[in-house]
Amino acid sequence: MAKESFDKEIQFLRMLMLTSGAYNRVQFAERLGISVHTFDKTTRRLKEIAAASASPSVNTKDQELPLAVRYNYYESADPLLLFLFRTKSLKESESVRITHILEALNGQALTVMELIDACSSKMPEDMPLPDEKTIRSDLKYLESVGVIHKKNTSRPYQYQLQDELLRSLADEELIDLYDFVDVMSNTQVPSVQGYLLRDSLKKHLLRLFDEASSTEAFLYKYHYHSRILDEAHLYTLLEAIRHRRRVRFRYFTPKAEKTYTAQSTNPRFEREDEGKWHKSLPLKIVYDHQYGRWYMLSSDREGIRKFRMEGMTHLEEAESIPEADFQLKTAALEEKLQTSWLIDTGTPVTVRARFFSPEPPEPDFIKQRVLLQGQWGEIVEEDEQSFIYEITVNGIMEIKPWLRSFGSSCEVLAPSHLRRDMIEEWKEIQDYYESI
Numbered sequence: 001m002a003k004e005s006f007d008k009e010i011q012f013l014r015m016l017m018l019t020s021g022a023y024n025r026v027q028f029a030e031r032l033g034i035s036v037h038t039f040d041k042t043t044r045r046l047k048e049i050a051a052a053s054a055s056p057s058v059n060t061k062d063q064e065l066p067l068a069v070r071y072n073y074y075e076s077a078d079p080l081l082l083f084l085f086r087t088k089s090l091k092e093s094e095s096v097r098i099t100h101i102l103e104a105l106n107g108q109a110l111t112v113m114e115l116i117d118a119c120s121s122k123m124p125e126d127m128p129l130p131d132e133k134t135i136r137s138d139l140k141y142l143e144s145v146g147v148i149h150k151k152n153t154s155r156p157y158q159y160q161l162q163d164e165l166l167r168s169l170a171d172e173e174l175i176d177l178y179d180f181v182d183v184m185s186n187t188q189v190p191s192v193q194g195y196l197l198r199d200s201l202k203k204h205l206l207r208l209f210d211e212a213s214s215t216e217a218f219l220y221k222y223h224y225h226s227r228i229l230d231e232a233h234l235y236t237l238l239e240a241i242r243h244r245r246r247v248r249f250r251y252f253t254p255k256a257e258k259t260y261t262a263q264s265t266n267p268r269f270e271r272e273d274e275g276k277w278h279k280s281l282p283l284k285i286v287y288d289h290q291y292g293r294w295y296m297l298s299s300d301r302e303g304i305r306k307f308r309m310e311g312m313t314h315l316e317e318a319e320s321i322p323e324a325d326f327q328l329k330t331a332a333l334e335e336k337l338q339t340s341w342l343i344d345t346g347t348p349v350t351v352r353a354r355f356f357s358p359e360p361p362e363p364d365f366i367k368q369r370v371l372l373q374g375q376w377g378e379i380v381e382e383d384e385q386s387f388i389y390e391i392t393v394n395g396i397m398e399i400k401p402w403l404r405s406f407g408s409s410c411e412v413l414a415p416s417h418l419r420r421d422m423i424e425e426w427k428e429i430q431d432y433y434e435s436i
Contacts, residue, residue, distance in 0.1 A: 009045070014310065101139070111157065116135050241283065247318060353388070
């Protein structure tokens with residue numbers, strides 16, 4: 001699949017999860033920014049991937065797409081992003097060819113010519129036989145992603161699977177390793193690489209023990225599908241930061257009517273769309289744990305810019321900049337973020353709030369949470385019933401949801417405009433729950 005298609009399917013799945021089938025075909029295609037024909041084609045493609053990923057006992061062919069791609073909240077072996085990553089950049093012929101290469105290398109090392117013979121003997125009749133250039137390209141790809149490596153240092157090279165980890169550990173050690181990777185990939189950020197390793201280890205353990213009990217020690221539940229979906233761009237951006245490169249991408253703001261548009265290849269049929277092209281130098285990646293969102297903080301001609309990664313499509317690296325310029329821009333960003341609750345670069349303001357302690361014998365979980373999550377803020381006054389917490393932050397927008405989450409256990413004292421805002425919000429919430 002082409003990179004553009006991967007972007008489209010990420011946005012497709014995001015909307016599918018958010019709307020839960022509330023739109024019909026025409027509404028869905030219009031909201032996404034694609035034609036109904038493309039919607040149908042994408043739906044078929046996703047159902048094919050779902051069928052390939054599902055267990056043999058599950059029939060996804062006749063299911064509605066939301067059901068075909070839905071996974072049990074407590075079985076996170078196949079999150080939506082991993083579902084796409086498996087077929088991210090492979091055409092059907094590439095997928096078949098690479099499968100045959102890996103099968104041939106299972107338990108032995110082979111040269112390029114031996115792999116050509118092995119693949120040619122197994123390729124379906126309706127697919128072209130691979131030549132030497134094609135096989136070398138496949139091997140280069142597999143070597144770059146760490147699946148195989150060269151056994152010797154002189155020509156002709158022999159290639160073998162990179163499975164020393166699996167072969168060098170005892171069965172009990174493999175189970176311990178799987179449990180560790182399982183916990184880390186399901187609880188840490190980022191998670192995609194851990195999911196891929198977890199997936200490989202699980203398949204290996206199932207081959208060894210032929211039962212699922214060895215791989216079901218823990219259960220998890222997630223609320224943010226987008227956290228994992230947005231990691232599709234994370235590694236590209238981290239690579240750009242590492243090599244001091246600008247990136248070019250099309251961006252759709254959270255308020256845009258569409259979330260994706262295909263890249264026009266014919267200038268005669270160019271059309272206006274909400275997505276705008278940007279070129280910017282990524283400086284920092286920030287994850288908002290409260291909302292499950294990824295942000296790219298960058299620098300361009302307009303100064304410091306912030307982009308939500310869920311709105312970025314058609315992402316590609318551009319030219320590099322001198323190290324001195326990168327350090328200068330990074331220092332400017334860090335200075336602006338010194339008193340930022342998350343990524344706000346506005347005017348600093350001192351927030352003062354009273355937190356009420358629960359009545360004994362209940363433990364003071366309010367104070368524990370404030371001390372854990374309150375960043376650089378401090379408790380300036382305290383008695384048996386309550387304490388006053390104070391912090392200076394860039395603006396009130398980002399800290400407001402955190403204060404609101406304490407409900408009646410928090411009273412905002414200052415600034416006065418934040419106090420008024422909170423009062424109005426609680427009145428609005430009260431109206432929603434009035435007796436009918």
